[in-house]
Amino acid sequence: QKEVEQDPGPLSVPEGAIVSLNCTYSNSAFQYFMWYRQYSRKGPELLMYTYSSGNKEDGRFTAQVDKSSKYISLFIRDSQPSDSATYLCAMTRAGGFKTIFGAGTRLFVKA
Amino acid sequence: GAGVSQSPRYKVAKRGQDVALRCDPISGHVSLFWYQQALGQGPEFLTYFQNEAQLDKSGLPSDRFFAERPEGSVSTLKIQRTQQEDSAVYLCASSLPREDEQYFGPGTRLTVT
Numbered sequence: 001q002k003e004v005e006q007d008p009g010p011l012s013v014p015e016g017a018i019v020s021l022n023c024t025y026s027n028s029a030f031q032y033f034m035w036y037r038q039y040s041r042k043g044p045e046l047l048m049y050t051y052s053s054g055n056k057e058d059g060r061f062t063a064q065v066d067k068s069s070k071y072i073s074l075f076i077r078d079s080q081p082s083d084s085a086t087y088l089c090a091m092t093r094a095g096g097f098k099t100i101f102g103a104g105t106r107l108f109v110k111a
Numbered sequence: 112g113a114g115v116s117q118s119p120r121y122k123v124a125k126r127g128q129d130v131a132l133r134c135d136p137i138s139g140h141v142s143l144f145w146y147q148q149a150l151g152q153g154p155e156f157l158t159y160f161q162n163e164a165q166l167d168k169s170g171l172p173s174d175r176f177f178a179e180r181p182e183g184s185v186s187t188l189k190i191q192r193t194q195q196e197d198s199a200v201y202l203c204a205s206s207l208p209r210e211d212e213q214y215f216g217p218g219t220r221l222t223v224t
Contacts, residue, residue: 044202046213092211103151
């Protein structure tokens with residue numbers, strides 16, 4: 001079993017929809033949680049970074065962490081065709097530098 | 112300013128050849144990471160440098176893989192006697208010390224035929 005599980009999709013939604021992306025993890029040592037966006041043939045770029053359980057909002061993006069359930073989510077409001085990409089969850093241990101990524105969810109937002 | 116650059120962007124190697132992949136991190140970034148990303152998968156950690164010191168190489172899949180960063184800036188990932196299973200995108204990322212945001216390069220797509 002992988003340390004981080006993420007549904008690869010693909011997920012297809014109409015423009016303007018709310019998108020929910022999720023990951024589960026098995027190791028309670030993970031303390032830092034990130035969401036990256038990766039366009040085709042590009043490197044990942046950091047979207048959101050959280051440490052504690054709870055919600056963090058940045059524009060149309062909200063990251064949610066539930067450490068008790070070992071479950072993290074990314075919500076995208078008012079989705080746009082330009083949001084079409086692969087979304088990767090990632091996490092690291094406290095004091096660590098080895099980042100573990102999920103497999104990524106491919107998202108398609110249809111105009 | 113300039114981001115992380117990698118070269119070559121694409122590399123085709125015959126099985127058994129040696130390859131060298133280069134990473135130029137963002138100036139001033141002391142931390143440097145290498146990842147391997149197979150098709151349809153997330154990046155998998157290979158190795159980590161802090162300046163010229165290789166602090167973790169636990170992700171290198173075999174002793175055919177070797178990474179160096181002799182002067183604490185540019186890094187090279189070398190793969191000896193390439194095998195078909197080495198075909199993947201190799202990503203490099205850099206970050207400031209004690210900062211968790213990693214800045215990724217565009218990757219080198221390696222195809223072993």
